[in-house]
Amino acid sequence: MTAPVDPSEKFAAYAHPERLVSTEWLQAQLDAGTGAPDLVVVESDEDVLLYETGHIPGAVKIDWHTDLNDPVQRDYIDGEAFARLVGGKGIARDTTVVIYGDKNNWWAAYALWVFTLFGHEDVRLLDGGRAKWIAEDRALTREQPTVTPVEYPVVERSDEGVRAFKDDVLAHLGKPLIDVRSAPEYDGSRTTAPDYPEEGALRGGHIPTAVNIPWATAAAPDGTFKSREELDAVYRDGAGIGDADEVIAYCRIGERSSHTWFVLQHLLGYENVRNYDGSWTEWGSAVRVPIVQGSEPGTIPNR
């Protein structure tokens, strides 16, 4: 069973309003006793310990690094590991999953994107994330929820639809490409986000023709997504994507660009949006791929 759609007026303007829920909606569901297996709330943060300091009552935790990444190969977990992970959290194939997290839902969007690789149908974000829930003085608890594990089917991960690899990006050059990193990462003066640790890219710069729209541009000051109109102005007009039928977004390891992927795919309704998770840590270290430095997108090199 799934939970009802949040009928908020703000969401109705988005292409897929069913992908967002408001804090009021979630509160009402929790107050009404809606829970697993109809609805499971998942917290996904950058900080692996933030959930333990207090989380939405009943919420389970999924960590991007220790849960979703394969521990050995640079890839995501496979269908068996995913089934074990989410089944162990009380999530069934038809459960409504609402994900929220810190930093404007940065990591929550990443987790949602990974759920999408496994074709989990009903997965939504809590608009405003953890910060808004706390700002509204809603309940937090340190109590670990009692979870009844359920059987989740082993589904083969399907990367084609929403995930791009390096060769896909090379073949894509000339079509809309969005670099969602900070300006200094884009122009090549840094290889990691300001305030973040160095994480191996040998060269600085960006993929030729990519426009720079830092991911957090999509968020309002309170951490919620900007309105449909504002987002259209940023991406459709500002990034010149127009009605493009294929868009690829990237960042450093694919987490910030998951957030932009969510905006393009679910809020603005672009149908063919892929996240290049290899992103700059791959491209900036790969041999003989074209790179542009400076603040201009640059042109496609002759090949």
Place this chain on the structure above:
Amino acid sequence: MTDAPLPTALAEIRDDFLELSQQDRLQLLLEFSDELPALPERLRGHEDELERVEECQSPVFITVTVGEDGDAPGVVRMHATAPREAPTTRGFASILAQGLSGLTAEQVLAVPADYPLTLGLSEAVSPLRIRGMVGMLGRVQRQVRAAVA
């Protein structure tokens, strides 16, 4: 690097972690995080004068004193501050502050650079995040080295 035995406080912290299951190790890290002492009064409001730990993803600032605030000459004390929203970083800082404060400068400098990797947190927290603590230890040692030079 020397072969000096690990100071007792650091050895005990390590053993406490290694005794626990992965999930309980996170809980212990949370306890450390909760216990990070506030900065002494004279440093409050001057966070920007402290050294920022670039290896950590969250803003964390550290400073080290040697033989100040009533400590015997040559005794090290580490102070750190990090926001509540960054509990992992606070936990790392708290482990080092508790484990290093009270040691002599010589003892602090003898702590192996890979001490954070021995706490058994790589699986629960991820190796990438542990690197932040390695960076923090390195910065403490550099400050101590500068203070006694």
